[in-house]
Amino acid sequence: MVRTPCCKEEGIKKGAWTPEEDQKLIAYLHLHGEGGWRTLPEKAGLKRCGKSCRLRWANYLRPDIKRGEFSPEEDDTIIKLHALKGNKWAAIATSLAGRTDNEIKNYWNTNLKKRLKQKGIDAITHKPINSTGFEPKVNKPVYSSGSARLLNRVASKYAVELNRDLLTGIISGNSTVAEDSQNSGDVDSPTSTLLNKMAATSVLINTTTTYSGFSDNCSFTDEFNEFFNNEEISDIYTTVDNFGFMEELKSILSYGDAGAGVIEDSPEVNVADAMEFIDSWNEDDNMVGVFV
């Protein structure tokens, strides 16, 4: 099947735009506004395809486009959003004022992708290329419970001493325990806040009944995104040093591919296994100081 060309091929100029062409396009758009791209070239005196004019305007000439180097904050935002949305450049661009999808796409392919690789993070999955860096250093067999692995990593990462009851409460989905611990000062505040949020999330995973307004049939993806879009979590998440860890956390919580699903489908978390994991642990185990 032959596709209808967007414009007549003959006499159409391709390649880099000249300053004169830019001026013609800017002048026309200032007078008439955007739109009518198909007929615009002829009216503006340009020997260009309408699509080429639209792209030139959208990606380069628009007055609100911010040019110049990306800030570290912009870098973090792009990395975070790419982890959540994938190669949805237009969607990512809506969160970065003055940046175009094309610019972000180029920047990702030429800079950020390499940077992540250098940090040992897969730029597609956002998971550590060598995942052993995030595995708990345990001499005994590692249990497959998502919650146990999650909490072990939390503790390892933040090098905090986790109260055994707190841990039990989180894995069993009793966030009240976590709140009590926060109030009693058993763990430092940012960590306990993080753990409380995790607790709420693990409740979502672990139970098919309702909890704190979460419907038992709600899409996990919505709550998952809400969890990671939380400002405080987001701050941790966008710190590049924590990036691999948070991606690992995401992979544990998201049980498989990132698509939507109902809670009951989760194969990741097995509460009984997690509790057995805690019960079987003792101070002689080499757990890099995870639990007290």
Added chain:
DNA sequence: AAGGGCCTCAACCGCTATAGA
């Protein structure tokens, strides 16, 4: 100085989505 390789990024291509007739 020359030329070869690499990198960047503007521009293009091919496709889908959407609106309107």
Added chain:
DNA sequence: CTCTATAGCGGTTGAGGCCCT
């Protein structure tokens, strides 16, 4: 409902600049 035009998106390309030998 179908068709067509247009807008928008993501992947890819290639010109030009830079660096190294």
